[in-house]
Amino acid sequence: MAEAKARLLERAGAILVGEDAQAALAIVAADDDAAVARLKQRGILVNVVDRPDQCDFTLPAIIDRDPVLIAIGTGGVSAGLAAAVRQRLETLLPARLGRLAEALYAARNSLRARFPTVEERRRAIGALLAAGGPLDPLADHADPDGAIAAAAAGQDSHHALRVTSADPEALTLRAARLLGLADRIYHSPDVPIAILDRARADAERIVGDPPAGSLPGVTVHLIWERP
Numbered sequence: 001m002a003e004a005k006a007r008l009l010e011r012a013g014a015i016l017v018g019e020d021a022q023a024a025l026a027i028v029a030a031d032d033d034a035a036v037a038r039l040k041q042r043g044i045l046v047n048v049v050d051r052p053d054q055c056d057f058t059l060p061a062i063i064d065r066d067p068v069l070i071a072i073g074t075g076g077v078s079a080g081l082a083a084a085v086r087q088r089l090e091t092l093l094p095a096r097l098g099r100l101a102e103a104l105y106a107a108r109n110s111l112r113a114r115f116p117t118v119e120e121r122r123r124a125i126g127a128l129l130a131a132g133g134p135l136d137p138l139a140d141h142a143d144p145d146g147a148i149a150a151a152a153a154g155q156d157s158h159h160a161l162r163v164t165s166a167d168p169e170a171l172t173l174r175a176a177r178l179l180g181l182a183d184r185i186y187h188s189p190d191v192p193i194a195i196l197d198r199a200r201a202d203a204e205r206i207v208g209d210p211p212a213g214s215l216p217g218v219t220v221h222l223i224w225e226r227p
Contacts, residue, residue, distance in 0.1 A: 001029045001050075002027065002049075005027045005029060005049070005059065008059060008062065009025075009027070019038075023044055024044065024045065025044065025045050025046075025047070025057070026044045026045070026046045026047070027046075027047050027049070028047070028048045028049065029049045036048055045057050050079075052075070058073055058074075058075060058076040060073035060082060061079075061082040061086035063086055063093060065093060065095070065097040065098040065101075066098045067098055067102065068097050068098050070093075072085050093138070094138070094139065094140035095140070096141060096142075096144075097137060099141075099144060100135060100137065100141055100144045103144035103145050103148055104144075106145070107145070107148040111125070119202070123181065123200075123217075126180075126181060127218070128148065130177050130180070130181065131173060132173060133177070134150070135147050156216050156219075157218050157219070158210065158214065158215070158219045158220075159218070159219070159221070160221045161175050161179075161221065161222055161223065162225055163191065163195055163222055163224055163225065164226075166195065167194070168194045168197070168198050171195070171198065176198060178218070179195075179198045179199040179203075180198070180199065181200075181218050182199055182200065182203045182219065182220040183216070183217035183218050183219065184204035184205075184217070184218075185199055185204070185206065185219075185220045185221075185222055186206050186207075186209060186210040186219070186221045187205065187207060187221075187222040188222075188223075188224050190224055191222050191224045192224075195222065
């Protein structure tokens with residue numbers, strides 16, 4: 001138990017010392033109330049393994065995709081649960097997730113130039129990172145720079161969506177994603193309000209068919225087909 005805690009602290013950059021040395025934090029991996037009392041009297045914050053009532057702090061389970069870090073903690077209630085959640089998330093997050101973060105950071109100037117307002121950048125980055133999008137964070141990407149460069153170059157799009165149910169929960173993942181990204185939505189007057197409400201609040205809603213030719217940003221044409 002002590003060795004596992006030591007590895008976690010060393011990975012975070014800690015310098016490990018013995019009990020009598022000057023320290024800011026201490027890990028007690030033994031049933032030793034006297035040691036806990038001595039450390040606390042010296043003003044050292046203490047973590048007592050498997051005894052949350054005596055802990056001044058707890059150590060979360062860590063998922064490391066440097067520079068992306070995810071910490072899962074339970075406040076000392078159940079280290080086993082935190083570890084189990086970490087193990088499940090480890091299988092979902094690709095090994096190159098950190099590379100994706102670095103690519104987005106490196107592209108910040110080109111994205112600002114292509115999308116000058118905060119709202120435009122938010123929509124563009126949201127489209128890139130959406131589920132099923134070009135840079136879905138749960139997919140492994142060999143060339144994140146290329147996908148970001150394509151977005152920065154400007155790619156307006158038009159999508160026709162056929163809707164056959166008034167229940168928004170019946171929307172496909174693709175339809176829900178596009179509604180969430182749309183800059184404008186063309187639709188017939190009888191499209192259910194519940195479907196339109198799945199779009200962004202600031203998306204323009206226009207009754208009628210879209211005009212010929214391309215429009216800037218993401219245009220969605222909702223085609224209502226009664227069941």
